[in-house]
Amino acid sequence: MLSISNLNFYFGSRALYEGANLHIKPKAKIGLIGANGTGKSTLLRLISGEYTPDGGNISKSGDCTIGFLNQDLLSYQTDDSILEVAMQAFGRQLELQKEIDQVLYKMETNYEDKDVDLLAKLQEEFERLDGYTIQSKTEEILEGLGFNTDDLNRPLRLFSGGWRMRVMLAKLLLQKPSLLLLDEPTNHLDLPSIEWVENYIHDYEGAIVVVSHDRYFLDRTIDHIAEVSGAKITLYPGNYSYYTEEKSLRNEIQKGAFENQQAQIRQTERFIERFKAKASKSRQVQSRVKALEKIDIIDDVIDEKAKVNFKFNFGTEPGRFILFLEDISKAYGEKVILKKTSATINRGDKIALIGANGKGKSTLLRVISGTEQIEGERRTGHNVIESFFAQHQLESLNVENTLIDELKATGTTKTEMELRSVLGCFLFSGEEVFKKIKVLSGGEKSRVALAKVLISEANFLLLDEPTNHLDMQSVNILIQALQQYEGTYVVVSHDRYFISNIANKIWYIEDHEIKEYPGSFDEYETWMASRPTNQSTAKAVVAKPKPELAPVEHKPVNQNTAKAIEKLENQIMELEQEIEQIENEMASVAADSKFDELKALESKRHAVQVKLEETTAEWELLIG
Structure with a gap:
């Protein structure tokens, strides 16, 4: 259907492609992967005809039609409703409907046989093109992508960039081109919409080339992987796991x-x-x-599975609880987000906050951070130091700073060598650390902003869609960093591979309440699939043994209880410090062979340990 032969394309003096080849067969579903900057999006623009090759040939069969979803469509705005914009996919049908209406209007005052014949001809073509079903098909796809029925007649310009992208995707899917090009289609979709698109693409009759960093999405939609590396394209059969x-x-x-x-x-x-x-x-x-x-030199293998080792320094250890939310309510006008809901975040919790867009995930994250006005009570625990990452914070980077200076500006106590090591973990090596922020791509800025968060010495992190614009290698680095992080965090993300590797609790909003599943994302998916009200979700989940876990109902904590909890936490910290001091003394006397003193210290340590366990049990009973 489409053939790329000996493709050459240069970006300045750098070769993005040199002698590259790729053949796309009808109905092929290809995942296009590679590190940021290797030219994946460029290849889609070359295939679509937006860019012209510097050498080689891109040829397609005469019946090959191409549809291209790209990030530039985010800026498209119009006063037309989203239903009208999506229905533009049916250009011929809409044209026929207009002609039919004109003929009918004319026949109301001037009835002629030729108009009857023309009307019959137009209606026959309209019916052959399924013109009577185009609105219902459009509504079905828009609602599958997360729009409410009430949204369909609202102007496109009133929606955010992410929602406008969904309308463009709907329009493209309705056009049904024989070759569909998708550039990061899941970036602006929530989990239910991603699963809907997965099922749609799985059954799509045409060929697809998709750029995505979502491994689960690639596993469930494609049958070949095309890897871009070293200015070449290498094709692998099978999905991403294969x-x-x-x-x-x-x-x-x-x-x-x-x-x-x-x-x-x-x-x-x-x-x-x-x-x-x-x-x-x-x-x-x-x-x-x-x-x-x-001799034809064989290249060494480049290790793309970078292993990172972050050393997190907490200037202050927090108490046993990080945050209490009690009887929280939040609404925007008549739109209720949260209603009389309570939740507790304990030290060491690694929480993934998931769910459909519009349910209030980002609002809840702002509530947790204390930047959102609410009804109810929000209380932070003892010695909690917070750091917040969101995509809009990329704009707060000082564009005139070098990468190393931007990290120094956080006030960190790390040396320049340590900061260079951190930047190296985020794929900035050698002289790249002296590049200015203003020359970085969106993905590179994200990596710098994440590095700033991770060296902030905060013991409580809030991360809003941290994997957006990151390639797979960068996502893997972030996973490793968070796995080594000993503090507490709440992450909003739609990347299932990411959250399955970093979360030990799942939060979601249901019926305006915060619900908690006390386990991993894979266990949560299995539990959701077993719920009788979630049959559609069950189709997308591989059957696994049903976990014994069930969602936790958060109990409100009154003021007196909160004070008692805080008092117990202070006692626990003092007892832990006392045990540490006794153990240091034991190590000293053991080195001097003072066995009588060692025995006395051991007895003292045991007594404090018993007291610690009793106090901890009392604390756990209160936070229940």
Whole structure:
């Protein structure tokens, strides 16, 4: 259907593609992956004809139609309703409807046989093109993408960029091109909409090329992976999970071939060096020199699974509870978000806040941070130091700062070498740390902003969609960083792979209340699939053993109870410090072989430990 042969494309002096090849067959579903900056979005623009290759050829069959969803569509605005915008996909049907209306209007005052014939002809074509069903089809897709029925007649300009992107996606899906190009289609979708799109793409009759960093999405929608690396395109059969296995196997083979070739080169170079001065060996030496010049060098394998090691420094250890929300209510006019709901965040909680857009996830995150006006009571625990990451904070980066200076501006106590190490973990190496913020891409700015949050020495993090604009390698780095983080955090994200790796609790908003599932995201999905009211969700979940866990109902905490909890937490911290001090004394006397003193200290430590366990049990009973 479409063939890319010996493609060359240059961005300035840098080759994005050089001799690249890719063949797209009818009904193929291809996931296009690669690090940020390798040219994935550029390839889609080359295929769509928006860009012209510097060399090579992109050819398509005569019946190939192309539809392209790209991030530029975010800026599109109009006073037309979203239903009208999406229905623009049916250009011919709308044109026929207009002509039919004109003929009918004319026939009301001037009835002629030729008009009857024209009307019959127009209506026949209109029916053949399913013109009578285009509105119902449009409504079905828009509602599948998360719009309420009441939204359909509202002007497009009233919606945010993410919702406008959904309208553009709906229009594209209704056009049903034979080749569908999707650039990060899940970036602005919530979980229910992502699952709806997965099912739609799975059954789509045309070919699809999709750029996405959502591994779960790729696993459930595509049958080939096209990897962009080193200005080339390598095609792998299977979904993303199969690609990772196959890539690992290919890397192992390539690594072996590289090492064998390097050993052969070193051996040849030693022979040349040893015998280059001997006339009797000149012929063999020259033969080996020519062989080296002709050798096709095998590249070493680049390790893309970067292992990172963050050292988080907390200047202050928080108490046992981080935050109390009691009888919280929040509404915008008549739109109720939260109503008389309560929740508690304990030290060490790793919470993923998930759910459909419009349910109030970002509002709840602002409530937690204390930046949203509410009815009810919000109380923070002892020694809680908070840091907040959201996409709009990218704009607060000082564009004239270098990367290293931007991190220094946080007031961190880390040395420049330590800061360079942190930036290295976020894929900024060598002289790149002296680049100015203003020259960075959106994804690179996100990595800098995340690095600032992680070195802030905060013991409570709030992260709003932190994986947006990050490639897979950067998402993997963030996962590792959060897995090593010993503090507490709440994360809003629609990236299922991400939250399945970083969350030990799931929060969601249902019936205007905060609900908690006390387990991992995979366990939560299985539990949701088992609920009789969630049959549509069940289709998207692989069957797993049903977990024994069930959602936690948060209990309101009155003022007296809160004071008692805080008092107990202070006692627990003092007892823990006392045990640490006793253990340090025990280590000292043990080194001096003072066994009588050691025995007395052991007895004292045991008594304090018993007291600690009793106090902790009392605290757990109160927070119940």
